[in-house]
Amino acid sequence: ETGVTQTPRHLVMGMTNKKSLKCEQHLGHNAMYWYKQSAKKPLELMFVYSLEERVENNSVPSRFSPECPNSSHLFLHLHTLQPEDSALYLCASSPGTTNTGELFFGEGSRLTVL
Amino acid sequence: AQSVTQLGSHVSVSEGALVLLRCNYSSSVPPYLFWYVQYPNQGLQLLLKYTSAATLVKGINGFEAEFKKSETSFHLTKPSAHMSDAAEYFCAVSQTTSGTYKYIFGTGTRLKVLA
Numbered sequence: 001e002t003g004v005t006q007t008p009r010h011l012v013m014g015m016t017n018k019k020s021l022k023c024e025q026h027l028g029h030n031a032m033y034w035y036k037q038s039a040k041k042p043l044e045l046m047f048v049y050s051l052e053e054r055v056e057n058n059s060v061p062s063r064f065s066p067e068c069p070n071s072s073h074l075f076l077h078l079h080t081l082q083p084e085d086s087a088l089y090l091c092a093s094s095p096g097t098t099n100t101g102e103l104f105f106g107e108g109s110r111l112t113v114l
Numbered sequence: 115a116q117s118v119t120q121l122g123s124h125v126s127v128s129e130g131a132l133v134l135l136r137c138n139y140s141s142s143v144p145p146y147l148f149w150y151v152q153y154p155n156q157g158l159q160l161l162l163k164y165t166s167a168a169t170l171v172k173g174i175n176g177f178e179a180e181f182k183k184s185e186t187s188f189h190l191t192k193p194s195a196h197m198s199d200a201a202e203y204f205c206a207v208s209q210t211t212s213g214t215y216k217y218i219f220g221t222g223t224r225l226k227v228l229a
Contacts (some may be wrong), residue, residue: 004157040123043204043219056216090157097215102148105157 003027006091006106014114015081021109023074023091030096032074033103034066037088049074050097081113116141116209120220128228133177133192135223137205140186147188148206148217149179158204164188175199200227 004025013019025032034046048056049068063085065077074091088110092103121136139145146165150158162173169181175198179190188205205220 006157040221042118042221045216048216092157094215102160102163103158103217105150105159107155107157110155 003104004091004093004106006089006109008109009107010110010112012112012114013078013081015083017081018077018079020078021076021089021091021111023076023106025072025074025091025093025104027093027104029093029104030071031094032068032071033092033094034074034076035090035092037090037108043090046076048097055097078111081111083113086111086113116145116207116218118205118207118218118220120203120205120223122223123221124224124226126226126228127195129197130194133190133195133199133225135190135203135205135225137179137188137190137220138186139188139205139207141207141209146208147179147181148208149173149177149188149190150204150206150219151175152202152204152222154201161190161203195225195227197227197229200225 007022031050033048036044045058046060047066052068063080067075088108090108091106094103095101117140119138148163149161151161152158161177162171164171164181172178177192179188202222202224204222206217208215208217
């Protein structure tokens with residue numbers, strides 16, 4: 001299995017829908033991240049979890065709700081999104097948030113909000 | 115606060131020519147620096163990283179980067195471009211805040227390789 005797996009790869013939703021993005025890592029890492037990648041913008045860090053505890057919430061609107069039930073799984077629950085939320089959402093993991101190990105990324109979930 | 119600047123959002127080179135992608139950082143402490151590559155419809159993949167060991171870092175696919183503290187630069191090079199190198203490249207720096215490392219990414223440079 002690949003190191004970090006994201007599902008679904010593509011998602012189209014209306015502004016009133018509720019959907020979730022899923023991320024699973026098979027690397028035994030302790031930290032997991034959500035990033036947003038929009039065209040012509042730097043990667044935006046959204047959330048960081050270390051050992052299932054949220055350690056970073058980068059001023060993300062409440063319509064994005066993360067969940068980390070264990071160190072291998074990370075979810076991003078989506079509710080009443082706006083068209084400007086359309087982007088590629090990348091999940092990543094690292095050995096921990098207190099070392100300089102690199103991030104391992106999934107292939108991303110391409111979200112389109114109509 | 116640390117930051118990363120990538121000069122040139124688009125770079126075109128001929129196949130077989132030298133690839134040079136520029137990255138400058140700002141940091142008040144010795145940084146940890148990374149280069150990632152992103153192919154279409156994929157996530158980011160680590161090319162190489164600098165963690166205060168050798169200043170010349172060799173990575174995958176023939177890429178290397180040199181850490182120059184005096185210039186606050188970490189430019190990525192490859193002697194001879196291949197068509198398969200066409201992708202987007204991101205420079206990143208990690209910083210610690212209260213013991214937690216965060217990764218700051220540049221805006222990316224899209225490399226085009228001409229036949």
